Amino acid sequence: MVLHRNLGPFDTTAIGLGEMPLTIENNLGPAKGVETIHAALDAGCRQIDTAWAYYCSGGEEQTGEKLIREAMSSWKGPKDEVLIATKVGHYRNFTDGKPTWDVDGSPENLIKCAKESAYELGVDTIDLLYLHRPDPKIPYGESIEAMKEIYDAGIAQTLGVSNASIEQMDIAQKILGDALVAVQNQYSPIYLETQDTLEHAARIGISFVCWSPLGGFRKPKDETKFDPFRKIAEAHGVSYQQVVLAWELAKDDHVFVIPGAHRPETILDSLKAGDLKLTPEELQMLP
Numbered sequence: 243m244v245l246h247r248n249l250g251p252f253d254t255t256a257i258g259l260g261e262m263p264l265t266i267e268n269n270l271g272p273a274k275g276v277e278t279i280h281a282a283l284d285a286g287c288r289q290i291d292t293a294w295a296y297y298c299s300g301g302e303e304q305t306g307e308k309l310i311r312e313a314m315s316s317w318k319g320p321k322d323e324v325l326i327a328t329k330v331g332h333y334r335n336f337t338d339g340k341p342t343w344d345v346d347g348s349p350e351n352l353i354k355c356a357k358e359s360a361y362e363l364g365v366d367t368i369d370l371l372y373l374h375r376p377d378p379k380i381p382y383g384e385s386i387e388a389m390k391e392i393y394d395a396g397i398a399q400t401l402g403v404s405n406a407s408i409e410q411m412d413i414a415q416k417i418l419g420d421a422l423v424a425v426q427n428q429y430s431p432i433y434l435e436t437q438d439t440l441e442h443a444a445r446i447g448i449s450f451v452c453w454s455p456l457g458g459f460r461k462p463k464d465e466t467k468f469d470p471f472r473k474i475a476e477a478h479g480v481s482y483q484q485v486v487l488a489w490e491l492a493k494d495d496h497v498f499v500i501p502g503a504h505r506p507e508t509i510l511d512s513l514k515a516g517d518l519k520l521t522p523e524e525l526q527m528l529p
């Protein structure tokens with residue numbers, strides 16, 4: 243069984259499927275996407291992470307949420323056990339011909355996108371809705387007030403913030419109270435700058451969800467950061483990715499990981515990380 247933990251009111255898996263690679267640039271098509279989601283769910287994964295903005299720049303919007311709806315409607319398992327999280331506040335564009343992630347944290351846009359997310363996911367109420375990223379053009383509290391309006395209208399059961407600093411987490415908790423259940427920040431062996439927010443999440447009683455927990459799907463600048471993980475993986479006869487995820491989960495019980503995958507094989511391997519117990523000596527060798 244995949245390791246379970248409590249995220250707000252949800253009993254879900256500590257390892258979720260990050261949906262982004264299935265619908266942004268270089269994805270392997272919707273059939274492979276559905277196959278990957280079904281493989282994860284069949285293996286016991288009960289958390290999927292998507293966003294309004296997980297589509298290819300210039301292409302059809304919300305394809306990530308549409309793919310999840312399609313996969314959930316054709317999956318024969320217990321749908322009500324699955325926590326589906328999405329995010330609002332980002333959209334795709336081009337800058338100098340390159341696909342980009344732009345932000346619009348205006349209250350009107352957040353409320354409009356939340357309704358669209360619920361519609362495309364095929365639900366009345368979204369399980370967990372994050373504010374994807376602070377918009378420097380909008381005071382953070384204004385974006386968070388819009389999230390409260392979304393919650394009060396019953397469009398989201400619980401709320402999260404993402405790419406948030408300690409100060410922003412505190413602003414969000416002050417306005418949202420118990421509706422705020424998680425912060426989703428980048429965290430991995432190549433990105434430890436958010437350690438302070440991981441610790442703060444524990445202090446204020448919310449979950450910490452690591453995005454790009456394996457360092458992302460682009461080749462990292464410094465591959466050597468993974469060397470100690472590779473060494474431990476060899477001793478256990480598992481992939482180094484499993485060791486990375488197990489190390490993150492060992493940080494504390496409020497930590498979750500959402501590894502991305504383009505295909506069933508990688509998420510099936512990642513889901514085993516909850517069974518991997520690292521010794522205190524091994525954890526000492528890691529950051």
Ligand SMILES: NC(=O)c1ccc[n+]([C@@H]2O[C@H](COP(=O)([O-])OP(=O)(O)OC[C@H]3O[C@@H](n4cnc5c(N)ncnc54)[C@H](OP(=O)(O)O)[C@@H]3O)[C@@H](O)[C@H]2O)c1
Nearest residue numbers: 260262453454455456457458459501502503504508511512
């Ligand atoms: N909140 C935010 O602003 C934000 C930003 C970025 C990402 N995210 C979320 O975080 C999720 C994960 O991030 P990510 O997809 O960027 O990066 P990631 O999870 O760090 O890495 C994904 C890459 O790792 C590979 N992989 C995964 N498990 C593996 C395993 N067990 N063995 C070998 N390779 C493995 C995948 O390979 P294959 O490609 O071969 O399957 C994929 O290329 C996203 O899907 C998204 O949901 C959130």
